[in-house]
Amino acid sequence: MLVSMRLSEKYDVPAELELLYDFVNSLDRRRYVENGVAHAGSDEIDTPRRLEAWMRERGLLQRGGHVDAGDHRAALELRQALRDFLLNPPEDRPQAREAARHLTAASRKFPLMLAVADKGAVELVPVPGSNALGRVLGQMIGLAEMGRLARLKTCASDECHWIFFDRSKPANRHWCSSSICGNRQKTRAYRVRQRRAS
Numbered sequence: 001m002l003v004s005m006r007l008s009e010k011y012d013v014p015a016e017l018e019l020l021y022d023f024v025n026s027l028d029r030r031r032y033v034e035n036g037v038a039h040a041g042s043d044e045i046d047t048p049r050r051l052e053a054w055m056r057e058r059g060l061l062q063r064g065g066h067v068d069a070g071d072h073r074a075a076l077e078l079r080q081a082l083r084d085f086l087l088n089p090p091e092d093r094p095q096a097r098e099a100a101r102h103l104t105a106a107s108r109k110f111p112l113m114l115a116v117a118d119k120g121a122v123e124l125v126p127v128p129g130s131n132a133l134g135r136v137l138g139q140m141i142g143l144a145e146m147g148r149l150a151r152l153k154t155c156a157s158d159e160c161h162w163i164f165f166d167r168s169k170p171a172n173r174h175w176c177s178s179s180i181c182g183n184r185q186k187t188r189a190y191r192v193r194q195r196r197a198s
């Protein structure tokens with residue numbers, strides 16, 4: 001069986017957020033042309049069966065475990081709430097009350113509990129019997145604890161909205177790719193300025 005490369009591997013995202021990264025970007029709305037080929041958007045988890053496969057591939061489903069319509073709906077709600085929250089630039093997030101409320105509400109179906117490993121390391125894991133997608137939220141909390149959640153951003157290009165991890169030292173990037181999204185935006189701004197000038 002051909003196993004496709006995970007997004008977090010392709011884009012070299014730190015391991016502590018790969019699940020969160022793959023989950024929020026399972027909806028790909030990017031529209032661009034690369035080497036003459038148009039990139040069409042997609043949704044990796046658009047049906048309960050595809051979500052099941054996605055979770056199984058990441059060890060989030062026990063043997064014989066299934067995803068029903070209710071689980072699927074909750075997962076899509078959680079993804080949308082996460083994307084809506086991350087759509088706000090980091091500096092605006094403290095004021096993004098509505099997005100914060102939605103995310104809080106969507107997370108209710110994914111309860112977490114403390115787990116202490118043999119060597120004393122602690123982490124938040126899904127409560128037994130609950131949806132293992134809660135691990136996505138565990139990673140988000142971990143990221144916030146490390147002070148790195150502000151590095152997880154939505155690309156400022158309307159034709160993209162890819163969620164990227166800003167590894168730049170000053171953490172001031174606006175675009176997932178300066179060569180594609182940054183250039184497109186700069187060219188557009190330049191044209192607007194030219195039109196105004198003439």
Ligand SMILES: [Zn+2]
Pocket residue numbers: 155156157160161162175176177181
């Ligand atoms: Zn982009």
